Amino acid sequence: MNKLSRHSFVFLSIVGLTFSFSAYSKEIRIGVSLPTQRDIGWVRYKQGLEDAAKKSGAKIFIQVADQDASVQASQVDNLLSQKIDILILAPQDAAAAAALVTTAHKAGVKVISLDRLVLNSNLDMYVSFNNVKIGELQGEYIAKNLSKGNIVLLSGAPTDNNSKLLKDGALVHLQPRIKNGNFKVVTEQPITDWQPSVAQKIMENSLTANKNNIQAVIAPNDNTAGAVVQALAAQKLTGKVFVTGQDGELTAAQRIVAGTQSMTVYKDQKKLAAEAIKVAMEMAENKSVNTNGKTNNGKIDVPSVLLAPIVVDKNNLDKEMIQSGLFKKEEVYKYIK
Structure with missing residues (x-):
């Protein structure tokens, strides 16, 4: 060369x-x-x-x-x-x-x-949590903890496909109880844009229409669960009605330890x-x-x-949300004396 x-x-x-x-x-x-x-x-x-x-x-x-x-x-x-x-x-x-x-x-x-x-x-690709499974976890929680009663079945925004997936998942466990008459769905409505104010109004109307005779509420996420709890509080029913949620928000954790929200699904x-x-x-x-x-x-x-999502209620909240480092104990138990 x-x-x-x-x-x-x-x-x-x-x-x-x-x-x-x-x-x-x-x-x-x-x-x-x-x-x-x-x-x-x-x-x-x-x-x-x-x-x-x-x-x-x-x-x-x-x-x-x-x-x-x-x-x-x-x-x-x-x-x-x-x-x-x-x-x-x-x-x-x-x-x-x-x-x-x-x-x-x-x-x-x-x-x-x-x-x-x-x-x-x-x-090209979908990256998410298993939203049908999240709904299943909500429905399963109600089915395991309530033998019979009136249910309010709320779903998220009609423009969000997750709303359908969550509801479909919940019905996997609720539908058999609805079919045999143990559960009666007294209100079934979507929540426009997932707005808590809309959820609260629906819940208020349902309580009025059913003379407060409601035993469980499928709230599609924690924000709307908080609004449902507010409506229940006005009728002195907090802690007496099962309320689901999902997202794993701090406010949901606070309500769970207070006994006003039953569970959340942590994602x-x-x-x-x-x-x-x-x-x-x-x-x-x-x-x-x-x-x-x-x-x-x-x-x-x-x-x-x-x-995969995780069910959180009062039994495992400390482990999943505090010991994991997600929230501080003093934040979660802020309103507990």
Whole structure:
């Protein structure tokens, strides 16, 4: 090899190595669209996503739609304009968000649905808790602890597919008791936008219509459970009616130790957020993702990563929520003298 050839070989080798390193170390740009920050669950998701992205070296862009589907659509357009590599989408409106998946795909960007499933779309991945299981845990708790009685069956926002999954899960254990007459559903209503004020009004109306003869309430999350408890308190019925919840909020833990809420289902949102970032990085780098199920969204079976939730009541609250480091004991027992 002559001198010129040797120099050329060295130069090309350096260029090749530089290119290879650049391709390997390319900063992944992750766009995130969240529906709200109005409850602690979505606050935890945002914090978890930011922390996990920082640890992974990814650049993250997060926008919050504040429960407005049209705002979310504009924000997704904005995120795509920032040349993101992948989009994590938690839809405000599960059906309307199908158009956002199409828009992202036209821009060459894959979409991960976080917590809430985007319906009737060619969604690339779903990362969530097993929401049917969460509903099952709520229904099972009532079925185990109540032999017969009148039940108020509340569900979440009609625009959120999780509402249907939770209700379907609860009915797995409630329906046999309803069929044999031991349980009677006296009120069955969805809660617009998961608003506690709506849940409280429904509960107040149900108490009036049934002359306070209600033994259990399926409240679809902890925020709405708190509103149900307020309605019960006005009738001096707190602690006398079973009330479910889910999300594992501090206020729910406080109500459980006070005896006004029966249980919650704890979901570690930060753990799920970290999983979503891990999956996003793998997909952006065209690596295989270790899924553990498929979830039908009305159009396709979406590859899914589903984490398991945990039932928490007065018997295991200290272990799951205090000893785990989630909350401090003085916070949980703040109102207990």
